[in-house]
Amino acid sequence: MAEVATQTAHQDGHHDHEEPSFWSKYVFSTDHKIIGFQYLFTGLAMAIIGGFFSYVFRMQLAFPGSSVPFYGVVSPAAYNMLITNHGTIMIFWVAMPVLIAALGNFLIPLMIGCDDMVFPKLNRLSYQIFLLSTIVLIASFFVPQGGFGGAWTSYTPLSAKAEYNGTPFGAPLWLLAVTLEIVAFLIGGINFITTTMNARAKGMKLYDIPMVVWMIVIASILFMASVGPLVAGAVMLFFDQVLGTSFFDPAAGGDPVLWQHLFWFFGHPEVYVVLLPAMGVVAEIMCTFARKKLFGYKMILYSSVGLGILSFFVWAHHQFISGVDPRAAYLFTTTTLLISIPVAIMLFAFIATLWGGSIKFNTPMLFAMAFLGEFLIGGVTGIWLGSSGVDVYLHDTYFVLAHFHYTFVPIAVIAVFAAIYYWFPKMFGRMMNDTWGKIHFWGTIIPFNGIFLPLFVLGASGQHRRIYNFQNFPDLASENFQDLRIFATGSLIVLILFQIPFFVNFIVSLKRGEKASRNPWKSNTLEWVAPSPPPHGNFGDELPVVYRGPYEYSVEDREEDYWPQNQPPQAAARS
Amino acid sequence: MAGHKHPSYFKIYIILLILFVISVAGPEIADIFHIEGATRLILILVTAFGIAIVKAYYVLAYFMHLKFEKIYAPYILLSMVALMAVFFFGVAIDIMKDDGHHWEKTYEEPLVAPGESGHHEDAGHAAEVTAHH
Numbered sequence: 001m002a003e004v005a006t007q008t009a010h011q012d013g014h015h016d017h018e019e020p021s022f023w024s025k026y027v028f029s030t031d032h033k034i035i036g037f038q039y040l041f042t043g044l045a046m047a048i049i050g051g052f053f054s055y056v057f058r059m060q061l062a063f064p065g066s067s068v069p070f071y072g073v074v075s076p077a078a079y080n081m082l083i084t085n086h087g088t089i090m091i092f093w094v095a096m097p098v099l100i101a102a103l104g105n106f107l108i109p110l111m112i113g114c115d116d117m118v119f120p121k122l123n124r125l126s127y128q129i130f131l132l133s134t135i136v137l138i139a140s141f142f143v144p145q146g147g148f149g150g151a152w153t154s155y156t157p158l159s160a161k162a163e164y165n166g167t168p169f170g171a172p173l174w175l176l177a178v179t180l181e182i183v184a185f186l187i188g189g190i191n192f193i194t195t196t197m198n199a200r201a202k203g204m205k206l207y208d209i210p211m212v213v214w215m216i217v218i219a220s221i222l223f224m225a226s227v228g229p230l231v232a233g234a235v236m237l238f239f240d241q242v243l244g245t246s247f248f249d250p251a252a253g254g255d256p257v258l259w260q261h262l263f264w265f266f267g268h269p270e271v272y273v274v275l276l277p278a279m280g281v282v283a284e285i286m287c288t289f290a291r292k293k294l295f296g297y298k299m300i301l302y303s304s305v306g307l308g309i310l311s312f313f314v315w316a317h318h319q320f321i322s323g324v325d326p327r328a329a330y331l332f333t334t335t336t337l338l339i340s341i342p343v344a345i346m347l348f349a350f351i352a353t354l355w356g357g358s359i360k361f362n363t364p365m366l367f368a369m370a371f372l373g374e375f376l377i378g379g380v381t382g383i384w385l386g387s388s389g390v391d392v393y394l395h396d397t398y399f400v401l402a403h404f405h406y407t408f409v410p411i412a413v414i415a416v417f418a419a420i421y422y423w424f425p426k427m428f429g430r431m432m433n434d435t436w437g438k439i440h441f442w443g444t445i446i447p448f449n450g451i452f453l454p455l456f457v458l459g460a461s462g463q464h465r466r467i468y469n470f471q472n473f474p475d476l477a478s479e480n481f482q483d484l485r486i487f488a489t490g491s492l493i494v495l496i497l498f499q500i501p502f503f504v505n506f507i508v509s510l511k512r513g514e515k516a517s518r519n520p521w522k523s524n525t526l527e528w529v530a531p532s533p534p535p536h537g538n539f540g541d542e543l544p545v546v547y548r549g550p551y552e553y554s555v556e557d558r559e560e561d562y563w564p565q566n567q568p569p570q571a572a573a574r575s
Numbered sequence: 576m577a578g579h580k581h582p583s584y585f586k587i588y589i590i591l592l593i594l595f596v597i598s599v600a601g602p603e604i605a606d607i608f609h610i611e612g613a614t615r616l617i618l619i620l621v622t623a624f625g626i627a628i629v630k631a632y633y634v635l636a637y638f639m640h641l642k643f644e645k646i647y648a649p650y651i652l653l654s655m656v657a658l659m660a661v662f663f664f665g666v667a668i669d670i671m672k673d674d675g676h677h678w679e680k681t682y683e684e685p686l687v688a689p690g691e692s693g694h695h696e697d698a699g700h701a702a703e704v705t706a707h708h
Contacts, residue, residue: 225658261666312658316665325668 030120031536035127036106037427042134043098049138050089053082055496062482062489064469076468077166080149083466085141087152088174091270092181093134095412099277100185100223101130103419104192104216106427110527111210113201113544113566115537117191126187133180140173148174151466153267153318156248156259160240172241179234182227189220201526201566203546207301208565210525210550211294212280214301219276222308226269233262260322264315271407272311276304278415279346282368285422286350287551288523289365290357291561294551296349303342303349310339320388321395329388336386343379347372358554358561363437367418370445371410378406381456396466399459402452409448417444417502424506425520429533430513436505443498450491454484522562525550529566587637591630598626 026034052070059066060074067073074082105123109116117123141147148170150159162168196209196217236247237259246252248259279300287294294300313335316324320332350372359365381403384390394400417440424432463476470476470485519528526546530538544566552563601622605615636642641649 225655229662255670257669258666261662261669265662265665312661313665323669328665328668 028124030116030124032105032109032117032120032123033427033534033538035123036102036104038127039097039105039130040102042131043094043102046089046093046097046134050086050094051496051499053086053089055492057082057086058489058492060468061470062486064471077146077149079468080151081141081147081167081170084149084151084154084174085137085147088137088178090408090412091152091274092178093137095274095408095416096181096185097130098416099274099281099412099419100192100216100219101126101188103212103277103281103423104188104220106423107527108192108195108213108216109199110426110530110534110538111213111525112196112199112204113526113529113539113546114195114199115539115543118195118199119191122187123191126184126191129180129187130184133177133184136173136180137177140170140177143169143173146170153263154237154259155263156237156240156256157250157254160237160248160256160259162241172238175234175238175241179231179238182231182234185223186227189224192220193217201544201546204565207298208546208549210280211283211297211300212277215276215280215283215304218304218308219273222269222276222311223273226266226273226312229262230266233259236262257319257322257324260319261315264318265312268315268318269308269311272307274411275343275407276307278371278411279304279350281415281419281422282350282371283353284523284525285364285368285418286353287553288422288521289360289362289368290354291360291553292353292357292551293553294349295352295355296345297549297551300346300349303345307339307342307346310335310342314339314386317386317388317391320391333386333388337383340379340383340386347376347379362421362434363432363441364418364422366438366441367414367421370441371414371418374406374414374445374448375410378403378408378410381406394459396464397459398455398463398465401465402455402459405452405455409452413444413448417441420506422521423527424509425516426527426530426532426534428510428513429516429531430509431516431520432509432513433505436501440498440502440505443501444495447491447495447498451488451495454488458484519564522560524552524562524564526565529564582637584637587633591633594626594630594633598623598630601626 026038029035056068056071056074057079059068059071060079065073105117145167148154148159148165148167150165150167150171154175158164159171162171165171196213200209236245239245240247240249240254246254248254248256250256283294283300314332316328316332317336320329324332354369381399385394385400385403421432421437424430458481461481463470463481467473467476470481516532518530518532520532521528526544527534529544531540545568546565547567547569548563548565550565552565554561555563602619604610605618610618635649635652641652
């Protein structure tokens with residue numbers, strides 16, 4: 001019955017069982033897959049908004065004061081609002097929902113072999129709160145005086161008083177939206193952790209859990225442990241904005257640096273919250289397409305736990321020039337340099353996984369390998385910025401901006417595309433077109449470097465981050481600087497244009513793609529045991545039983561080069 | 576944890592009440608008998624804060640059921656307390672003082688942002704080295 005073509009282009013085309021109404025099937029569903037799709041499509045829709053914002057402000061930087069096609073002339077206030085909400089959307093409404101919530105919801109029950117999340121209604125509540133937060137955020141763009149413009153870090157005292165930031169309605173709404181979003185992911189995280197710990201298939205030991213599931217669980221734990229200060233800080237900031245308190249106002253005895261501490265105590269672990277699932281995605285894809293066992297499973301796992309613990313000790317490296325104690329700068333430089341070790345271990349493990357494998361260069365694998373290369377650039381430039389002495393010069397320049405885009409774009413764009421290309425057959429029961437996928441790949445990777453490599457140069461030349469029009473600054477207004485800016489903007493437009501093949505490929509494949517078999521990639525993990533797309537309840541009447549780890553590829557003395565986790569050992573003896 | 580026997584909550588309530596009386600009585604005794612100096616400090620610390628820790632233990636263990644949870648539940652709680660301590664000590668050096676030498680704010684906050692009081696590096700040093708070369 002799963003073959004009944006119920007694919008619909010608009011939303012979540014999917015399997016049906018007892019013919020529930022559209023609303024109970026797609027909107028108020030408690031099925032983990034549907035909730036995953038809801039997160040995925042909301043996240044992709046927000047990515048379009050965030051991408052459009054970046055196009056508008058990049059056009060302003062390249063051609064200051066001219067009318068931007070599809071937008072018009074960018075005023076300084078609008079520029080601030082675009083920058084702020086670009087950052088906010090890309091981190092909280094794209095990376096988080098797609099990498100953690102969409103992949104977590106879709107993959108965890110399928111990969112650990114159970115029929116649904118352990119708290120399905122909590123799961124639905126999580127998405128509903130997230131949707132509410134999305135609506136609040138979008139509404140904040142249209143209130144009088146426009147959306148919030150105090151940068152995504154929302155530094156006080158600028159963000160604390162309407163007379164400073166000029167957005168009496170936009171700023172509180174922005175804060176409310178972020179807080180609601182965090183509540184949504186807290187609820188979701190409870191679900192991920194509990195499900196993984198309690199609902200695994202029979203026989204699946206802790207070290208048999210696929211890496212991406214581990215990563216999402218560790219990321220959820222990190223998120224839970226770190227958001228407390230941010231929520232507290234958000235409430236205080238909200239009071240400052242709305243009720244006239246002065247937690248962060250130095251004129252009345254408050255302390256603006258306190259906000260930075262509260263924000264970055266959350267904000268830095270948050271980086272690893274989105275990084276870890278991306279690493280997990282890459283691990284899955286690399287093993288499948290290199291036909292090799294994951295190199296150092298336990299080492300990667302321990303490294304990610306160590307990374308998680310260390311990530312709570314590095315936050316003040318964002319504040320080296322905001323007047324933190326110099327001894328703290330010493331301490332936080334040390335921890336920041338230390339944290340590159342677990343990340344390096346993971347990247348080395350992935351490279352070692354590729355070594356000697358029989359690599360298949362299809363679209364998901366290309367994206368996964370691009371993740372390694374591009375993230376490496378982001379990571380290495382981060383080591384420079386982590387040294388407080390260097391950071392004093394580079395802080396708040398485009399160098400920082402290029403650095404974190406070289407980490408976040410691999411995470412939130414490249415790894416997400418890898419995941420979509422890889423799991424699309426399982427999600428929707430059809431294959432995506434590989435040729436168009438490769439066109440999309442090269443059209444994404446080359447312009448991406450075209451955008452951000454010039455920004456390293458500009459940043460090292462001293463170009464400050466938060467400037468509306470560089471022509472107002474004689475030192476930064478020279479012709480060759482402006483050429484680099486125009487090159488970066490041009491690359492961005494090329495990048496955006498090359499997303500069109502992706503969306504066309506996505507929608508056309510939903511309807512007319514080649515039908516996918518259960519296991520089109522010949523992969524080991526349990527989600528490939530379920531039909532494509534999995535019906536409600538995932539595995540039918542009998543849940544799978546696990547006999548081995550998830551990465552038994554190319555095992556000697558076996559006919560096939562893969563060995564699904566649920567295949568009984570005696571079936572293997574036939575070779 | 577369906578199997579465990581419920582403790583007598585009334586008994587624990589009585590224990591908490593007695594501990595409460597002790598924690599109130601300790602500082603009172605120090606006042607009544609005019610105990611001064613280190614003895615007074617120790618007495619107040621032990622009766623007020625020491626007893627408070629014991630009371631917190633009883634509340635966490637019995638009323639919050641940590642004693643009957645799986646062993647990792649208290650560890651999760653402890654690790655969160657540890658993170659709170661990390662946050663506190665990371666922030667305190669900036670929030671509670673400006674120059675990093677004492678923990679009490681004994682003066683009015685200057686209106687100028689801190690940061691320029693630092694000593695200037697000897698700029699001639701680098702020039703000297705190159706001149707030597």
